[in-house]
Amino acid sequence: MKYKDLIEKMTLEEKASLMSGKDFWQTQDIKRLGINNMFLADGPHGIRKQAAAADHLGLNASIPATCFPTAATVANSWNVELGEQMGEYLGEEAVAQGVHVLLGPGINMKRNPLAGRNFEYFSEDPFLAGKLAAGMIKGIQSHGISACVKHFAVNNQEERRMAIDTIVDERTLREIYLTAFEIAIKEGKTKTVMSAYNMLNGTYTNENIHLMRDILRNEWKYDGVVVTDWGGSNDRVAGLVAGNELEMPTTAGETNEEIIEAIKTGKIKEEVLDENVDRLLDLIFTTDKALKESQKEINQEKHHRMAQTVAEESIVLLKNEEQILPIKKGTKVAIIGDFAKEARYQGAGSSIVNPTKLDSTLDGIKECEFVSIGFEPGFDRYGKKSQKKIDQACALAKNADVVLLYIGLDEVTEAEGLDRQSMEIPENQIELLTALQKVNPNIVAILSSGAAVEMPWIGKVKGLVHGYLSGQAGAKAILRVLSGDVNPSGKLAESYPIHYEDTPSCYQFPGKEVSVEYREGPYIGYRYYDTANVAVLFPFGFGLSYTTFEYADIQVAKEGVTFTLTNTGGRAGSEVTQLYVGCKSTNIFRPKKELKGFTKVFLLPGETKTVTIPFDDKTFRYFNIKTNSWEIEAADYELMIGASIADIRLKDVIAIEGTGAPLPYDQNELPSYYSGKANHVSQEEFEQLLGRKVPESKWDRTKALGYNDTIAQCQYAKSGFARFIFKTINFSHWFLKKIGKRSTANLIMMSIYHMPFRGVARMTGGVINMPMLDGILMIMNGQFMKGLRHLLKERKKKVKREKLKTTMVQATKEM
Known part of the structure; x- marks a missing residue:
């Protein structure tokens, strides 16, 4: 550990305190040991540092900052260097505003065009998203502060986002939903990762050992910090074991006590806490040093x-x-x-x-x-x-x-x-x-x-x-x-289907109750449209110019593909050249072609340039579920250079030696995936791909409501009072929309309707704690008076503890 000597000077209580926020945006400090707090701020395309009342929904105004184009826009540039330059500007503004960790970029895949946060994400393609994110991260972190790549992982719908269980097979998880994160972490070297709200195959992401330990820490060798999304902690101790250092926002010390209790009772070893503290201290000290050394005024016009x-x-x-x-x-x-x-x-x-x-x-x-x-x-x-x-x-x-x-x-x-x-x-x-x-x-x-x-x-x-x-x-x-x-x-950077019904995930989006099943597997976006021969309005990679370009003279070597590009029109312009790869073997199902490289080239009228797009470790790989590792199939691979996925200008073939791994699938059991027509996969076939039964996707309406049930589920609660609350919320939403107050109506859905009950405690900064929440749940489950008495009793205890704590702090100051 880097900070072993410092950690040994800390009390158990001090170490636990660092694992949760001090308030809505700041981490805890320990002044006696020279440990300052950090400030985290939203900022995928501009700094959102709130000077007054803090919130996570963009309700209260923030300090003015340059509003750059959103990620969905920047992705259309296909320009990694431009993304890095934009990141440098973002980092400069973050430093000027005293921000240690800038919460962005977001790199979740655009699985479905209706996903409410698509404007904040780059692409439907993990290679493109990963490369652009890596560039932006490098730019932000060039100022010594930290970017925070998010939301790790498979966070692809907003409805019930804090409770939904995402069911996805391992190969699709690795190839589609984790590859962008892998590139961002390995190439961008992000110092911070934000865990997602949702569950992944039955376990909340910030507690998911396979995701957080096996892949992130062990396979990718990530040694930075993981922070929860705001209010995204479910079981704090389980999150700590998985390596989720920082919980945000504050819970007023409640979860610190859970960590202390777990160590005292032997549930976890103190070394687990020390490991998390060590990584967090490194982030605190390195970013704090950067802020002290380089705060300055911003040239707003230059940034504009x-x-x-x-x-x-x-x-x-x-x-x-x-x-x-x-x-x-x-x-x-x-x-x-x-x-x-x-x-x-x-x-x-x-x-x-x-x-x-x-x-x-x-x-x-x-x-x-x-x-x-x-x-x-x-x-x-x-x-x-x-x-x-x-x-x-x-x-x-x-x-x-x-x-x-x-x-x-x-x-x-x-x-x-x-x-x-x-x-x-x-x-x-x-x-x-x-x-x-x-x-x-x-x-x-x-x-x-x-x-x-x-x-x-x-x-x-x-x-x-x-x-x-x-x-x-x-x-x-x-x-x-x-x-x-x-x-x-x-x-x-995304396909435009003619009709929504053409979208491969349209029958499985969004998950409405317990889970959402990714039955289409790897066939999202162009991977589906191109493979299943479904016509689109505009294909992935498409865009017109005021000039024309000619591609010629393809040459293939072990290191990559080389060709010439000529501007044959009358204006200077830039062309995004794209490398797609398709495996000619049919032993393992795959999309017909996948993006594996790109570069943007500027040419004057009549000018010709030689362009090289290199191969890398992701060009020919696939994830083999039998070996649980990345493999290469021995086969001929078609290399296609195009102006879009549907406009291929040059082709060649290369023979690639394989790793000799066993074939992972039986073709007869997965006909939809081998044909690519994976838009309407049966449950039985999806279970063959998944390798297990899918969990029940509907709520159990006979069970009492618990911490991870949402307020929307009050519709079937035992308590008439709870059902009345549900109807009141529903009516309020309908009425506000009817009278044109759509923003307020949306707020009800965002911050109330789909909120799990635990979020009531996690998002209120300790105003309501978990014992008080137990009383609320009793009320919702039909024990009104018992629940009310419990709620009031626990509130009284909480107030008493806070008064005692305040008295002790004052006494310490006077000594």
Whole structure:
């Protein structure tokens, strides 16, 4: 241990105290030993450090910081170096605000397009997500502080996220859901990892020995700190044994006592605690040293320009019929859409940033060479219909050469804690588009959303620019693409299905009660669409440019693939070249092709460059469930260089020697997986893949409610009082939505409806402790008076202990 001498000077109580927060955002300190507290802050795309009242849902304003594009946006740049540069800027701002640990990036897979937090994640592909995350982590940590990669792992839905049990087979877990974390940890060398809320195959992630010890610590050799998601600790002692050092936020010492008791009774050895303390001390001392040495003022304008640069590289041109873009000088344009006036530039929830400034489309248009003839909102951003707004927009559009229509998803549709209900954009926006097309067919839609949407309306626009959620400088970045000042180079980091029902996980999302089954196995996103030959609207890796590129002269060596790329158009531009690999053997089921490398290349008109995409340890591997290790199958592998998964320009084949591992599967037992048509797998076949029976997915409505049951489950509680509470919550949610208070309605679902009862204690900073919670559960389970007496009795005990503790502290100070 690094800090053995210091740890020996600590009392058991002091060591235990370090394992939990001091308050909502800070860790505990031990002043007598020179151990300072750390400050942790949300910040996947900007620092969210709250100066006053703290919360985890983005309710209270934070100190102004640069709002960079979200991860879903940055992923479309396919530029690792740009991600690292953005990380450097994030790290600089974190240091300036006194933040030791920046809680990001988030790298969970986009298993389903409705997952409410997709805007905060990079991609449906683990290789792309991992590489971008590693770059961002390096940038953040270049300032000596810590990034915190999250949420480890398989956290792919928001509904019931604190209680849901994710059922996934080992191979899919390793190849799809852990590979991005492996890259981020091994290559990015993140100092902190955040455990997820959910269970994984029956055990909460922060207690899961297989995940936390076998894989994270032993296999990946990770020696950093693991912190719980806020309120995500279930059994504190079990988490400690698994190597989850830090529980956040504070529980006012309650879980410290659990650790002390476990050591005194011999349940765990004190060495287990010492091991956790040692790793946490290393994080405290190294990040504290960085803050002391390099706090400084931020050049806000410089950081704003960086946010604009990232946005410009991440914007995706999806349609350009009749070369309507770029818009020519002197063209008369009508600006229509509420998002043009008030940009939709970031997600909602714990990642929400208070921007230092915010560019406006209506202001920025004045700098363009095309001519604005006016603005009309056209629609209400929250879905309310208005024929008057449509009529006014159409009247303006009649007089324009081109209509710039700003549409997308609003802030309360994409938010932490909630999954989307459909892939559609609001109906009032589509009605507006339909009306506009009748008076002016020259429409360019500018789309703002953090995830894939259905586009049955795409035939009604000639141009489509997707800005995703492009941060505080996004409005100007989009205008520069529209005008041609910037040649778009973004490519989609996720597939766009034609219909939601085409999505492989649509029948198994979200898990509504006890569990969610990942029956599609490794066939998520393009791995499914490409293998099962399902048509998509826009394929993974797709994006248009104002110039053209020619690929030629593929050469394959042991180290990688080399080819030439030529800009055959009239404008300078960048092309994202992508390496896909497909195994020609059919002995082991696999997707038809998988992304195994990429690079972004800038070329002047007529310029040719030689491009090399190297192989690495992940190029040919698969996870073998019989050997419980990564193996390589001896086979011929097709190497494909493309402009997208569906636009392969060059091919070659290489023979690869294998590791000689036994075949892991019987083809006859897994027909859906061998065909790739894994969108509707039976329970029996999924159990063959899983290697065991799946657990019961429905609540046992005969059992009493316990710590890990949610407040939503009061609907079947024995207590009439509990059922009344459930009905009141349900009615409140319905009523608030009805009167247009959607944000408040969402808050009920996020912070109450799906909250496990233990969360009442874990998220209240010790205001309600577990013994008091026992009383609440008695009430919910039909023992109203007994539960009320227990609740009041335990509250009285708690108040008495707190008074005694305060008296002792004061006495110590006076000595």
